[in-house]
Amino acid sequence: MSVIYDLEHITTYRYRNPVTFGEHRAIFLPSANYGGRILNYSLSTNVPSKIRWMMDTLSNNVALIEFSEASKELIVTSRLRGEHFGIKAITEFPLDERAKEIPVQYTPDEWVDLAMFMRPHAEDPDGSLAAWTKHFVAGDQDDTLDVLQRMMDTIWNTMTYQMRDTEGTQSPGETLRLQSGSCRDYAWLMIEALRRLGLACRFVSGYLYDAALDGGEIGMAGSGATHAWLQVYLPGAGWRAYDPTNRITAGFDLIRVAIARHPAQVIPLAGSWFGEAQDYLGMDVKVSIRKLASLPEFE
Template sequence: MTVIYDLEHITTYRYRNPVTFGEHRAIFLPSAGFGGRILSYSLETNILSKVRWVMDTLSNSVAVIHLNDPAKELSVTCRVRGEHFGIQAIADFSLDDRAIKVPVQYTPDEWIDLAVFMRPHAEDPDGRLAAWAKSFVAGDQDETLDVLQRMMDTIWNTLSYQAREAEGTQSPSETLRLQSGTCRDYAWLMIEALRRLGFACRFVSGYLYDAALDGGEIGMTGSGATHAWLQVYLPGAGWRTYDPTNRITAGFDLIRVAIARHPGQVIPLLGSWFGDAQDYLGMDVKVGIRKLGTLPEFEEIITSI
């Protein structure tokens, strides 16, 4: 089933006095490929600007925004209409024999390609993170899929989801200490723990669509908003999705925008401004994802028009 959706992502910054703006970079365009297709998109600002598109080192689409005029408010509105194919649920991943147990055995070529996703990035000053990671392979608990599932389940069952206004991502050690975090914190914790067990993992940013929202119901954690999860490279299965915030590994809910070695590489909107530090009044982010229908339904509507 192919879902047609509309996405609107509005970020607004407010200031007490007019300020000038440096370059901003927006990462909001869903990845093209087997997971979906972009039908149309736009990026608008409330002040005069010039936008150019670049592809970063990991092939993510980045809009580079040059803002010309000072202002007391900056609003960046991103809109997308797209097709979303989703990831079909699979009862069991088809793994190569060398990936069935931990540690996974990567080939020399895979090592070269995956090295940046295998090297731990976050510090672990007191060893808390390493000890937590090793607890999942203690004794004879070394079945790869079992380890991955238990780690995801443990995050979902023992940590408390806690939205916060502060920008950035907690260190994995801080998330373990606080026993709480956001979707970005959960994904980053699982990535860095798995890297310490020899897995190649990458951070994924995007959006979480939940059909429950279309009916006015309460959806999954973080639904109808920007979201973060991870992918693990498993020989024989390739890059497999794990979302510890909602304990899902497949389906039609996750719309991928970008991949990265660490969360700081894929902040949805990042830039600079120049003025008195006390002029900054805050930021608001509004994200809306609306299902228009399935592909056959949508084609019928277009034909009737």
């Protein structure tokens, strides 16, 4: 079964006086993959602009926006109609024998391809991340899926979700110290912990579709907004999603837009402006995802 959905992402910047804008980099358009397809897409701005597209080193779709006028307000609107096929449960993708226990045994070719996703990126000056990670591999033979599930459950059960509008991502050590964070903080903590166990992991930016929102109910953490989770490469299963914010590993909820080695590579919208520092009044982001139809699965 697949889901047809409409997605609208509106970012608004406000200034006290007209300011000029440098080039902005926007990552809103999902890359084509087996999990879905794009039916219609548009990217527009209230300020006259020129938009050109490129594919970055990880094959993410990036729009580069050049503005030609000054303004007291900048609005960037992304609209998408897509078909989402979802992700089936891990149990339907049996692991190779070499992936069933940690440390996972990657082939020489996999090592070459996955090296940048296996190398830890964040520092661990006080050793708190290493100490936390060791709790999940106390035995001589640690079942890979069990370790992944227990780590995800621990984040979900012991930490407090906190939506943050501030830029940037907390370091794993800071998230452990605060015992709280946003979806991107949770994902980054789990990624860096798993990399220290020899697993290839990548950061994923996208959206969380929650059917509860269609009925006006309270949705999952991070739903109706940009969302972040991680993917782990498991031989035999490939890249599998893990969302520690909501304990999701399958289903129709996660709509992938971009992948990265670290969170700073896939900020949805980033750029510069020129004016007095006190001119900046703030930013608003509005995201809406609406299901249009469910289609039966082809035999």
